[in-house]
Amino acid sequence: MPKKKQIEYSRDPESAELNHLVAACQLSGKSVLEIGCGNGVLTRQYAHLPRKVIGIDPKAAELQEASRARPASQPEATFIQAMGEAMPFPPQAFDLVIFASSL
Amino acid sequence: MVHALQEAWRVLVPGGIMIDVRPLCVDVPLEILTPAGSESAGLVDMNPEIDKDIASDAAIQAVIGDGLYKMVEQEYFDFAYYWNSIREFKADLDERWKDEVILPIEVLKRARAMFKKHQDDARLRIRIRMKLAKFTKS
Numbered sequence: 001m002p003k004k005k006q007i008e009y010s011r012d013p014e015s016a017e018l019n020h021l022v023a024a025c026q027l028s029g030k031s032v033l034e035i036g037c038g039n040g041v042l043t044r045q046y047a048h049l050p051r052k053v054i055g056i057d058p059k060a061a062e063l064q065e066a067s068r069a070r071p072a073s074q075p076e077a078t079f080i081q082a083m084g085e086a087m088p089f090p091p092q093a094f095d096l097v098i099f100a101s102s103l
Numbered sequence: 104m105v106h107a108l109q110e111a112w113r114v115l116v117p118g119g120i121m122i123d124v125r126p127l128c129v130d131v132p133l134e135i136l137t138p139a140g141s142e143s144a145g146l147v148d149m150n151p152e153i154d155k156d157i158a159s160d161a162a163i164q165a166v167i168g169d170g171l172y173k174m175v176e177q178e179y180f181d182f183a184y185y186w187n188s189i190r191e192f193k194a195d196l197d198e199r200w201k202d203e204v205i206l207p208i209e210v211l212k213r214a215r216a217m218f219k220k221h222q223d224d225a226r227l228r229i230r231i232r233m234k235l236a237k238f239t240k241s
Binding site: 008009011013014017020021024033084086087091092093096098100 | 125126191237
């Protein structure tokens with residue numbers, strides 16, 4: 001079967017979303033949870049800054065892509081299949097929670 | 104949505120920060136970029152999911168009303184997507200954005216005509232209006 005052609009597009013090359021996120025909150029040394037991380041396209045941009053990053057999403061295929069695309073330099077980023085309405089984390093586990101186009 | 108915000112509150116440390124960043128349902132121009140500048144082919148309808156947007160705002164208001172969060176600040180910015188051809192743009196819209204965007208046929212026709220004039224040098228751009236709101240856990 002021929003491989004499906006990848007659609008080429010450029011998403012936020014100006015890094016506007018990242019810049020506004022970084023300006024709004026101090027990420028350095030923090031424990032971050034991103035709800036609705038999808039394929040991790042935003043997560044990868046800031047994952048080197050906090051102490052720990054966990055991205056959750058209900059879609060397994062998106063999470064596989066997120067894990068595959070994660071650079072080796074970002075071992076602090078973890079991706080877990082979960083819903084925002086029932087998260088498998090103890091109380092008070094994170095300094096920062098991000099709803100990235102997922103609310 | 105309220106349940107997710109309550110869960111976020113549960114897993115946040117006292118005084119922790121919650122960020123809600125998402126696109127606004129406002130129409131935006133489909134721009135043709137050339138070395139000479141940019142020109143609009145017309146507006147792209149970003150409203151199909153406006154009910155979801157309104158529900159998200161209502162959920163935020165509900166949890167603020169319940170005393171779970173306090174708003175610290177809110178700001179707006181543009182978030183751009185670029186494509187190198189009409190074909191890539193249309194394929195992307197059909198694959199990833201079909202429930203979120205309506206592209207009027209006359210806008211697509213105009214974009215095709217404008218793009219044809221600058222074939223090798225042109226790109227397409229949509230700048231989505233985004234909202235970033237910051238809250239603290241009460």
